[in-house]
Amino acid sequence: MFVKSIATTLAILVASASIASAQSPTRIQQFKAWGAYSYKAQNGTLCYVLAVPTDKQPANVDHGDVFFIVSQRPGQNISYEPQVMVGYPMKADAKVVVTIDNKNFNLFVKEKSAWVENAAEEPALIAAMKSGKSLKVQATSARGTKTNYTYSLDGISAALQQIQKCK
Numbered sequence: 001m002f003v004k005s006i007a008t009t010l011a012i013l014v015a016s017a018s019i020a021s022a023q024s025p026t027r028i029q030q031f032k033a034w035g036a037y038s039y040k041a042q043n044g045t046l047c048y049v050l051a052v053p054t055d056k057q058p059a060n061v062d063h064g065d066v067f068f069i070v071s072q073r074p075g076q077n078i079s080y081e082p083q084v085m086v087g088y089p090m091k092a093d094a095k096v097v098v099t100i101d102n103k104n105f106n107l108f109v110k111e112k113s114a115w116v117e118n119a120a121e122e123p124a125l126i127a128a129m130k131s132g133k134s135l136k137v138q139a140t141s142a143r144g145t146k147t148n149y150t151y152s153l154d155g156i157s158a159a160l161q162q163i164q165k166c167k
Helices: 001-019 119-131 156-164
Strands: 028-029 034-041 045-053 055-057 069-073 076-084 096-101 103-110 115-116 134-140 146-152
Touching: 028 156, 034 069, 045 055, 045 156, 055 096, 069 156, 096 119, 103 119, 115 119, 119 156
Parallel strands: none
Antiparallel strands: 028 034, 034 045, 045 069, 055 146, 069 076, 076 115, 096 103, 096 134, 103 115, 134 146
C-alpha cells in the first residue's frame, strides 16, 4: 500500500514539476517519520522528503492518500518547497492552513495539492518544522468536508539535511 502511495505521489510530483520521462523514485533513507527520496528526469534530479499523517479526521471519511512533502529541485533553483497532497479534490477558493507551535501558514489550493501562498514564508515554515514537534493541516474538500491531519516532525531535520546534497 505504501509503495503504491509513493508511486502515486511521484506521478503527481512529476506532473506538478512538469518534468518528463521520470524514472522510479529511489528511497535514500528513512528518518523516523520522514522518508527521503530522489529520482532523475530529463530536467535533472528531484529530491523530496515525505511523511504520512499520524491522525486523519474525520475518521469516518475516505481521505485517500495524504502526504506532506518538501521537495528540492536544484536544476530549477527550487529549494525546500513544502506541499500538501490529499486524495480528494479540495475546495478551490479555500485555504489550507498549516499550524506548527501556534504559528499558522496559509496555502493556496490547486485540485488535490496546496502550496505556501507567499513563497517568501517557505523558509519560516521549514524552520518551524525543524524546531517543532508536530504539524497540523486543516483543509476543506470540494464537497465542503472539513479535514484535519497531524504529522510527526520526528526526523524532519535529518531528512532535509539528506536532500540538501541533492544534485
